[in-house]
Amino acid sequence: MSGGPQWGRRQLLRTGAAALGGAGAGWSAAAAVAVTASTPEQTATTPDAGATGASDGYQTVPALDLHQVGISTPPQAHATLLGWNLNPGSDVEQLRRMMRLLSDDAVRLAAGSPALADTEEELARFPSRLTVTFGFSPQLLARLLPQQRRPRLAELPAFAQDRLQERWGQSDVIAQVCADDPITLAHARRMLTKDARAFASIAWTQHGFRNARGTVPDGTTMRNLMGQVDGTVNPRPDDVDFDRLVWSDQEGFAGGTFLVLRRIRMQLDRWDRVDRAGREATIGRRLRDGAPLTGFSEFDEPDFEATDRFGFPVIDPASHVARARSTDPAERFLRRAYNYAVEDPQRSTGEDSGLLFLAYCADPARQFVPVQRRLDEQDRLNEWVHAIGSAVYAIPPAARPDGYVGDVLLEEV
């Protein structure tokens, strides 16, 4: 620097330039951070005060006459899937006894009452919409029931993209335990596993989560751990064809349904390298609000015919939303998925995370399998996700009065 301070015109201009340059740099950095940061969810409806009121913990899901609960029930915040394998040599009577105990636990805990011989009665005080939903594997039913009493349920065909692991495979019995409160859920889990111990061993435990109750307005479509709005196209209980799509009409199984369960792992370390344009092209929906790329809001119908200036479809025909879409309206099912994320030191991220994909429908072979075949053949998303677990279950109708879940199938055998 020459001589003392100089405030000639040149110096003024340069000092001003430096100041503005610094300000411009700082502003740009802040703006870049602000715009790329997540914006609060824009919702069409204002939050309903009643939905997130102070009495949430006492809220119960009432029993239904014909169907088990936990299927058409709006998904609660937390879920545990418990898979059991009956002890070797078990017969129908063992299963009946087990289901009587477990059904009784489920009814009491869901009502906010302690289970029989409950060791922590106080933990049953806040049912927080607890539901327990039971199911049986086709193999178990084949072992224990004569053919004419068995609901027709085929195993899933093999899918080339799957990388299935035995440890997440088919179990004899499943319980889908859901509640808004994780302590309530832990308590229910403990009572159920305690009462099943004499009859079966645990095949696996799969924990899942959605938003905590109150984070978003009830009914908001959840986001999965890839950041996508997940579950937009889904039959709703008040839709005209919900019953036909979900509930079986098989003789002797009226009111029951079938569950397809797949544990889908996300390779989030590789997904890190995909930018927003790539993520949106892969799915066919915008990240910000779940709108199809050709639409303006989440529930707009995608326009698969729309083309860009070069004549290519705006929504890639190989994108997930295009491949999952069917022209056959029968190929629909109720999705009731949960995110999962568990510690896994063997993976570079330290975590194994993904989606517990649950689909309920009246006929998986007709409704689910054709869709999964299309995705298995081609889906941009396959580059980053694959199934590591897969199973199917027959979900019995509601228990008879004073009965237990499964009695429709297991009594009078």
Add this chain to the structure above:
Amino acid sequence: MSARLAALLLACGLALLGWSAPAQAHTSLMSMDPASGERVAELPTAITLTFSEPIIAPAYVTVTAPDGTRLDDPEAIEVDANVVTAEVAAHPQQGTYVVAFRVMSKDGHPVTGQSSFGVGDGEVEAPGASGSSGSSGSSGSDGGASGAAGGDDAGTQAAGAASGSEGSGSSSALTATEKVLIGVGPALLALAGLMFWASRRVREPS
């Protein structure tokens, strides 16, 4: 206050402006055969596109004859690492043939572009925006070989020059407020640059 400090601040500002997303290994078109603007004696039986990075199948390629006939076949497009080969049906016409492509990089980023070559002796025209049917997602009529990355043209990027393009930018539409917010920074930097430039033109007794 030295000129060098001012220049350094400017450089930092510009660098910060450039940083908004991690560096991506997007693929880009390296060459096409026939090349952009090339004249060939006969229509080839296949077009070959070579990219800088491997791409994920499927790849989309369209080939349009001067009279508008489409000569590509979606079943006859092959992907082999970073090379896409698209079979072309025979066509008797001479003139400008337009090739358009859309591929997905290994990192998931979609890359699209358009190019043209000539069959015969006539001049090769630069490709205009090809007809888009139905409700198109593209932003306005760009014409010619260059186009701006439309904010609402989700997933597709504009062709830079006639010989292909590079993927760029985000696809979500920005609100007006966000556009203003983002614009202020560069505006300040531009003003700073002007002042610095003006200061260089001031001659003062040293």
